[in-house]
Amino acid sequence: MKKVCFIIPYFGKFPNYFQLFLQSCEKNADYQWLIFTDDNTKFNYPQNVKRILMNFKDLQSLINEKFDFQVSLETPRKLCDYKPAYGYIFENYLSNYEYWGHCDTDIIVGNLNNFLPPLLTENYDKIFTLGHFIIYKNNHENNRRFMGKVKGRLLYKESFTNKKITTFDETYGNDENVNTVFLKNEGKVFQDDYSFNTKLDESFFIRTKYNPNKKKYENAFQSSKLVLGWDNSGLFTIYNAKDELIQKKVMYVHLQQRQMKINADLQYNKPFIIIPNSFYSVERLPKNIKEFRKLKKKTLNFQKIRIFIKWKWFGLKKKLLKLYKF
Numbered sequence: 001m002k003k004v005c006f007i008i009p010y011f012g013k014f015p016n017y018f019q020l021f022l023q024s025c026e027k028n029a030d031y032q033w034l035i036f037t038d039d040n041t042k043f044n045y046p047q048n049v050k051r052i053l054m055n056f057k058d059l060q061s062l063i064n065e066k067f068d069f070q071v072s073l074e075t076p077r078k079l080c081d082y083k084p085a086y087g088y089i090f091e092n093y094l095s096n097y098e099y100w101g102h103c104d105t106d107i108i109v110g111n112l113n114n115f116l117p118p119l120l121t122e123n124y125d126k127i128f129t130l131g132h133f134i135i136y137k138n139n140h141e142n143n144r145r146f147m148g149k150v151k152g153r154l155l156y157k158e159s160f161t162n163k164k165i166t167t168f169d170e171t172y173g174n175d176e177n178v179n180t181v182f183l184k185n186e187g188k189v190f191q192d193d194y195s196f197n198t199k200l201d202e203s204f205f206i207r208t209k210y211n212p213n214k215k216k217y218e219n220a221f222q223s224s225k226l227v228l229g230w231d232n233s234g235l236f237t238i239y240n241a242k243d244e245l246i247q248k249k250v251m252y253v254h255l256q257q258r259q260m261k262i263n264a265d266l267q268y269n270k271p272f273i274i275i276p277n278s279f280y281s282v283e284r285l286p287k288n289i290k291e292f293r294k295l296k297k298k299t300l301n302f303q304k305i306r307i308f309i310k311w312k313w314f315g316l317k318k319k320l321l322k323l324y325k326f
Contacts, residue, residue: 002030002096003031004030004032004116005034006034006103007036007086008033009037009079010105011038011039013039014037015260016260016262017255018043018105020230020279022044022049024108028111029047029048034050036059036090037051038054060073063089067160069157069161071160071161072160072162073160081166081167081169082160082169083169084134085156087100087136087138087142098120098138099127101135103133103252104132104256106254106255106256106257107253107254108228108253109252110234110236110249111233115249119190120135124137124189125137125145125188125189126178126179126189126190128193128195130170130172130193130195130210132195132254133195134169142187145185147181148185150184155177155180156178159176173215192212193209195209196253197209197254198256198258205227205276207220225240225298227273227297229247229273231271231285236249236285237250238286238295240292240293245288258276260279261279262278262279263279266280267281270282270283271283273285
């Protein structure tokens with residue numbers, strides 16, 4: 001049996017840094033990725049990442065065949081609610097794996113073997129709670145546990161028949177999600193957050209960590225001069241602490257909704273640095289504070305302004321739709 005197979009249905013064009021995502025997957029040879037997509041761009045897919053070309057209409061049909069009710073899946077964005085069901089929907093692809101998982105493509109993966117092996121031996125039914133990276137035990141019972149009742153309600157059915165996104169896949173602002181279903185139906189869940197989840201509305205990197213006890217996100221670390229670095233050994237946060245170079249291992253970074261630039265001189269399969277809005281290559285990650293000081297740590301970045309405008313426009317659009325009852 002192999003360790004983990006990650007399932008990613010993705011329709012439309014991949015992020016401009018998708019090749020870097022693939023590069024980070026390649027160094028995790030013990031893990032497999034299956035990507036179902038209609039994007040036929042000629043990326044360099046490593047051996048442990050398999051692309052399966054499929055159009056969105058075919059996936060809609062596949063998912064509808066798995067349920068005895070009409071599901072609501074009008075756009076690919078709604079797929080986030082179906083993530084907990086991938087072990088059931090794609091079970092024909094998963095027979096050789098002890099675990100299956102799902103992850104997003106707006107991440108860069110570190111060395112998973114620095115983090116996952118202890119968790120994979122603790123007999124968890126579900127590992128992690130945030131939709132950008134979750135792992136499930138792969139067996140018949142567990143792949144159907146998302147269908148369990150909570151106080152007489154079938155939360156998955158309520159989500160799958162709702163046109164709106166309900167965030168059924170993760171613990172985000174409510175208890176009507178798959179994590180609640182597992183906990184209420186004898187599922188053993190590991191709820192700590194190992195991600196470097198970048199705070200959405202800041203122009204520099206702030207790690208925001210989900211606290212399952214308080215059911216909210218908390219700022220776990222921030223530094224206007226922090227960068228992340230990737231090489232063949234993994235992914236690291238790199239920063240200056242009182243003239244001492246600090247490097248810490250990271251399981252993965254989630255670059256949610258960030259417009260990232262690819263420097264023209266970036267060379268694939270080389271070490272690279274991640275700053276809040278771009279990637280660039282280096283010969284090696286810094287070994288001392290002198291080398292760190294030479295790194296470019298930021299460029300002109302309008303993330304905070306862009307997100308502010310986006311939220312304002314989203315709020316205005318909701319008011320207009322309500323006013324005119326569209």
